[in-house]
Amino acid sequence: MDRQLKIGERIAQKSILQGGMGIGISLGNLAGAVAKCGGVGMISAAQIGFREPDFDENTEEANVRAMHQEYEKARQTAPKGVIGFNIMVAMRHYERYVREAVQAGADLIVSGAGLPMDLPALTENAKTALAPIVSSERSARLILKYWDRKYHRLPDLLVIEGPLAGGHLGFSAEQLIEYMQEKKKNFDEEVKRILDTVKEFAEKAQKYIPVALAGGIGSREQADHAFHLGVDAIQVATRFVTTEECDADIRYKRTYLQAQEKDIVITKSPVGMPGRAILNPFLKKIQNGEQIRPEKCHGCLKHCKPAEIPYCITDALIHAAKGEVDEALLFCGAEAWEAQKIQTVEEVVRELLGEE
Structure with missing residues (x-):
C-alpha cells in the first residue's frame, strides 16, 4: 500500500x-x-x-x-x-x-x-x-x-x-x-x-x-x-x-498479552469521563467502591477535585508505566486482548x- x-x-x-x-x-x-x-x-x-x-x-x-x-x-x-x-x-x-x-x-x-x-x-x-x-x-x-x-x-x-x-x-x-x-x-x-x-x-x-x-x-x-x-x-x-x-515497562506490555476479551471493560475516570481499561485488582477495588485518596495533587487535569475523587489518575497511570500493574489503571483499546x-x-x- x-x-x-x-x-x-x-x-x-x-x-x-x-x-x-x-x-x-x-x-x-x-x-x-x-x-x-x-x-x-x-x-x-x-x-x-x-x-x-x-x-x-x-x-x-x-x-x-x-x-x-x-x-x-x-x-x-x-x-x-x-x-x-x-x-x-x-x-x-x-x-x-x-x-x-x-x-x-x-x-x-x-x-x-x-x-x-x-x-x-x-x-x-x-x-x-x-x-x-x-x-x-x-x-x-x-x-x-x-x-x-x-x-x-x-x-x-x-x-x-x-x-x-x-x-x-x-x-x-x-x-x-x-x-x-x-x-x-x-x-x-x-x-x-x-x-x-x-x-x-x-x-x-x-x-x-x-x-x-x-x-x-x-x-x-x-x-x-x-x-x-x-x-x-x-x-x-x-x-x-x-x-x-x-x-x-515490560510488565505493562505483558498485561495485554495475558488479557482475555472479557477483561476489557469500560470504567469511569476520576473526572467523570468514560474510558477503556483492563480489569485488574486495582480496578476491581474501585468498582467495589474502595477509595484510594491521593497523598498529593499533581495538578494534571483542569476539572479534577482531589477531595472528591476515588483515586488519582496520575498515580494510577504512573504505576502502569512503571510496571506496577496490580496498582495501576491499565488503559487499552478494545482489541488489546488480541x-x-x-x-x-x-x-x-x-x-x-x-x-x-
Whole structure:
C-alpha cells in the first residue's frame, strides 16, 4: 500500500500515526521508532515528567523539561521523520505545553480530550501542524466553523477517534455499549458524515484536509476497512504497546498479552469521563467502591477535585508505566486482548499496511 501523508510542511512516507499514550507509554523511544519507519511518531505530553526527581514538588517544570528531552530523543532516532506531541485540552497548563511543543520543534500537535477551540491562537506564526481530535460530525463542524471564522485557518489534519479506542473516550457509556454491540457499523456512517463535512470546508477554502481514523484498528483487514471509508491515514495506539520500542515497562506490555476479551471493560475516570481499561485488582477495588485518596495533587487535569475523587489518575497511570500493574489503571483499546507477542515497530507497521 503506497500512501504518503502530508502534514503541514512535512511528508510522512507511510499513512499511519501512532496514537499518543500517557502517562509514559509513548515517549521519545516509541515515537522515534515509528517516525524512523516513515510513520508519524507521537509523544504524549500527559505528566511526561513523572520520572524527573522534582516531579512532585515542581510538576509543571518537570513536564516541560521532559517534553524537550523526549523530543530530542525521538529526533535523534529519526532526524528526518515526522514527530509530534499529543496534548490533551483537559490538562492544566495546556497553553504552556502547546507553546513548549512548538518551541521544541514539533512537526505536529494532536489535541483532544475536549475540543481545542483556541489552539491556533497558541501557535500563531508557527510551522507546527495542528490536528484536533473529534468523535462526531457535530464536533467536527463546530471546530471547523470556529477556526475558519475566528482564525481564518483550518486544521492541517483531522483525527476521528472512534468508540473502540483506548483511554479516555469522547462518548457516553451508553453510546459505547451501543457501538460495541453493533461493532463498527453505526460509526462507519458517522465517519462518512464527518468526511463530508471536512470536504465541505476544505473545498470552500480551496485546500485539502487529510483525515485519520483511530479506534480499534489492529489488523490489515481493519486498516483496509478504514481506508475504504475514505480516510487518508489510520491512527494506531494499542498495537504499538506490545512492541520492543514502546516506552512502557515490560510488565505493562505483558498485561495485554495475558488479557482475555472479557477483561476489557469500560470504567469511569476520576473526572467523570468514560474510558477503556483492563480489569485488574486495582480496578476491581474501585468498582467495589474502595477509595484510594491521593497523598498529593499533581495538578494534571483542569476539572479534577482531589477531595472528591476515588483515586488519582496520575498515580494510577504512573504505576502502569512503571510496571506496577496490580496498582495501576491499565488503559487499552478494545482489541488489546488480541495481542499475542512482542514485536518490533517495523513489523507492526508492515502488518497493518500490508507491506512485504
